[in-house]
Amino acid sequence: MPPAIARLPRSREGYPIPWFVAYLDDGTRDFRIAGQEQHFNARRFGLCWICGQKLGRFMAFVLGPMCAVNRVTAEPPNHRDCAVYAAKVCPFLATPSMCRRDGGTPDGLVAAAGETISRNPGASLVWVTREFKAFRAQLGNEGVLFDVGEPVETSWWAEGRPATRAEVMASIRSGLPILEAACESDDDPAESLRMLDKQYHEALALVPGEGQQSGGEPR
Numbered sequence: 467m468p469p470a471i472a473r474l475p476r477s478r479e480g481y482p483i484p485w486f487v488a489y490l491d492d493g494t495r496d497f498r499i500a501g502q503e504q505h506f507n508a509r510r511f512g513l514c515w516i517c518g519q520k521l522g523r524f525m526a527f528v529l530g531p532m533c534a535v536n537r538v539t540a541e542p543p544n545h546r547d548c549a550v551y552a553a554k555v556c557p558f559l560a561t562p563s564m565c566r567r568d569g570g571t572p573d574g575l576v577a578a579a580g581e582t583i584s585r586n587p588g589a590s591l592v593w594v595t596r597e598f599k600a601f602r603a604q605l606g607n608e609g610v611l612f613d614v615g616e617p618v619e620t621s622w623w624a625e626g627r628p629a630t631r632a633e634v635m636a637s638i639r640s641g642l643p644i645l646e647a648a649c650e651s652d653d654d655p656a657e658s659l660r661m662l663d664k665q666y667h668e669a670l671a672l673v674p675g676e677g678q679q680s681g682g683e684p685r
């Protein structure tokens with residue numbers, strides 16, 4: 467466990483509680499719910515989404531296979547070690563499904579920004595980059611999204627170990643119809659589908675080869 471994660475408070479079950487997890491009105495914390503304030507502070511001060519400490523030159527996103535295709539995520543970046551730990555131990559450590567708003571909806575909860583895909587991704591991708599861009603979501607739920615930039619290193623993980631090619635491919639294929647359906651509601655569906663096809667083939671270049679495993683420890 468990275469030292470920055472070891473210093474986080476623990477849940478009753480003994481799991482470190484990620485820094486982004488919101489405080490609910492009764493003082494409890496739910497791993498699935500991120501705080502809007504944390505989201506803002508992560509962007510403003512360049513803090514790691516999982517441990518809350520300052521990021522360095524390299525930043526790492528934990529992505530599901532679909533985000534590996536469209537290169538967009540709702541979660542701010544992490545330290546590389548924090549991201550690998552989360553991808554290995556529990557992808558939900560890095561990818562809450564809800565965002566807590568102060569005020570607004572009656573219970574203060576809204577879905578994460580953009581068009582999220584609510585399903586178990588099967589495999590997680592740690593995407594290390596030197597630069598990314600935050601932007602406002604144009605479709606789906608409002609909020610800030612991240613264009614994850616060009617990767618300097620990628621590794622796939624499943625069930626606590628490096629993912630196999632078969633696992634990554636199954637995961638990507640199962641989600642592709644969802645991205646294709648989203649293209650149909652765009653202004654120019656044909657152009658969106660062409661773009662998706664290009665992104666899909668770029669993503670395939672990042673999938674480990676037959677009989678190989680990706681991931682492993684830092685080089």
Ligand SMILES: [Zn+2]
Pocket residue numbers: 470514515516517518519544545548
């Ligand atoms: Zn961290």
